[in-house]
Amino acid sequence: MLAVCGPTASGKTAVGARLAKKLGGEVISADSMQIYKGLAISTAKPTEEEMMGVPHHMIDFLEPDEPFSVADYVRMARECIDDIRSRGRLPIIVGGTGLYINSLVDNISFDHVDSDSALRRQLEEEAREKGSDFMYERLKRLDPEAASKIHPNNAVRVIRATEMVMLSGLSGEENRRKSRERESPFKPCMIGLTCFDRQLLYDRINKRVDKMLEAGLVEEVRRIYTDFKPKTAFNAIGYKELLPYFNGECTLEEAADIIKQETRRYAKRQLTWFRRDVRINWVDTSNSEQIDGIITNCLNIVAKSEIM
RNA sequence: GGCGCUAUAGCCAAGUGGUAAGGCAAGGGACUGCAACUCCCUGACCCCCGGUCCGAAUCCGGGUGGCGCCU
Numbered sequence: 001m002l003a004v005c006g007p008t009a010s011g012k013t014a015v016g017a018r019l020a021k022k023l024g025g026e027v028i029s030a031d032s033m034q035i036y037k038g039l040a041i042s043t044a045k046p047t048e049e050e051m052m053g054v055p056h057h058m059i060d061f062l063e064p065d066e067p068f069s070v071a072d073y074v075r076m077a078r079e080c081i082d083d084i085r086s087r088g089r090l091p092i093i094v095g096g097t098g099l100y101i102n103s104l105v106d107n108i109s110f111d112h113v114d115s116d117s118a119l120r121r122q123l124e125e126e127a128r129e130k131g132s133d134f135m136y137e138r139l140k141r142l143d144p145e146a147a148s149k150i151h152p153n154n155a156v157r158v159i160r161a162t163e164m165v166m167l168s169g170l171s172g173e174e175n176r177r178k179s180r181e182r183e184s185p186f187k188p189c190m191i192g193l194t195c196f197d198r199q200l201l202y203d204r205i206n207k208r209v210d211k212m213l214e215a216g217l218v219e220e221v222r223r224i225y226t227d228f229k230p231k232t233a234f235n236a237i238g239y240k241e242l243l244p245y246f247n248g249e250c251t252l253e254e255a256a257d258i259i260k261q262e263t264r265r266y267a268k269r270q271l272t273w274f275r276r277d278v279r280i281n282w283v284d285t286s287n288s289e290q291i292d293g294i295i296t297n298c299l300n301i302v303a304k305s306e307i308m
Numbered sequence: 309g310g311c312g313c314u315a316u317a318g319c320c321a322a323g324u325g326g327u328a329a330g331g332c333a334a335g336g337g338a339c340u341g342c343a344a345c346u347c348c349c350u351g352a353c354c355c356c357c358g359g360u361c362c363g364a365a366u367c368c369g370g371g372u373g374g375c376g377c378c379u
Contacts, residue, residue: 008344009375033344043344069341099343108340115341149338154347157339163339177338237344260356272337287314 001081001186002307003093003272004298005030005101006193007267011205011294013046015193016094018109018295020054023092025307026084027051028077029058030104035073036064041212042238057084064233066118066223070074071110073100090308093188098273107184108162113168113175115217123159138162176205189305191298192280194271200286202264209260218242218252237262 002025004016016027018171023109033043036079037060046056059078062068077100083092090226093101102108126167127135132155139162140147146161161172168175221242234240238259274280280300285294302308 031344034340069331070343071341073341097342097343099345103340104339110341113341115349120342141328151338151347154339156342160341165375173329176340197315232345235342262344267341269344270337273343274340276337 001091001093001105001188002302003030003101003105003188003190004126004193005096005098005280007189007201007274008044008096008263009201009267010193010206010248011291012094012096012193013044013050013290014288015104015191015285015298016018017046017050017052017303018291019298020090020092022295023090023302024073025090025092026055026057026080028075028080028084028091028093029056030073030093030097030100031059031067031103032073033233034095034096035062035068036060036233036236037062037217038224039220039233039236041215041217041238044208044212050068055098056133063088063228065074065228067232070103070108071114071115071224074103074108074110075284077104081089083154096270098270102277105184105186105188105190106180107182107186109179109182112162112178116163116167118160119163119166121157123162125158128157132158132231135159136175142166143171152237152273188279188282188308189276189302189307191301192274193294194287194300195286196282196284200301201267203261204288209256209263212238213252213256218245222246237266 002019002023004012005013013238020027021024031043033039034045035058036043039045040060043106045059049264058077078091084091093104095101097187100292103110132152135155135158136147136152138164139150142165143161146165147158150157150161152158164170164172164175170178195204217238219238224239225246241258241262242255244250245252283294283301287293
């Protein structure tokens, strides 16, 4: 298996399709937002041309108001992998959602615990009423080790950890062990794309947002807002940022600046995530016009990895 | 040319004599079921010069820059 990751605007789409062509592969997207239908512009979903005739999986199949999680992702992506392999082709994971990529590549199992939306809602309400101190203190009692690893302010993680214990009766550490019980069948070749010059990456992000605006980002977002109730898909950058503009609280230009800034911060977080994975072979995409050279670098990495 | 106001971190900004709040940005980091989420960590000797005082970002004088008004 080949995996191509990296921050937003680093060139994953272009590289992914080209590598698939060269290697006889198919792309499995690892992007928590491109799974949704109708978010073509806001999530920079690959266009027909960009896909270059290569099959792309895990894209554009969910309604924007449907819930989705890593567990769902891993389950579905595994099916894609099996399917692609059965046809004798190479699965290429391409995406920027680190959690999805790692969970898939490391074969993290989520089967032993469920998620219970009723319990989740109950805990969230409890958090609102009784405060984060109460929530954290209880987690400390239920699962001291998990608590020690989560900052008290991180309400989302505190709730999830609490939920895990309540649902499974197992501590976070025990659950963690179980999730790794089955060793990963993959020996992935991992490629990380980014501009070694951070400023250049940021410039690219800024320009891309401008292009999105020209392509009709505002209309796309407005359409989703009128057709759907706020859900996960609204976490995509571009949605909450455009709301003040729709309400007449700021100009489009101001909203656009926020979108750019949020996207830059997102890219930084992605880099933080990927940098800690020592398996990743980094390729500089600063010179995006030299796409052939970039592909050559990637192919050299693939050759050394012996996955073919 | 005159008069008034002002000068604190990249930006916004508190402090008004006792040894520099806060927010944003930026950088670093964490993150196994909403992850484009959520969360954590990091920063100045207060425009310059001189003076008063045990002690000044805080008071006084001068300089420089900015803002406003007037001629």
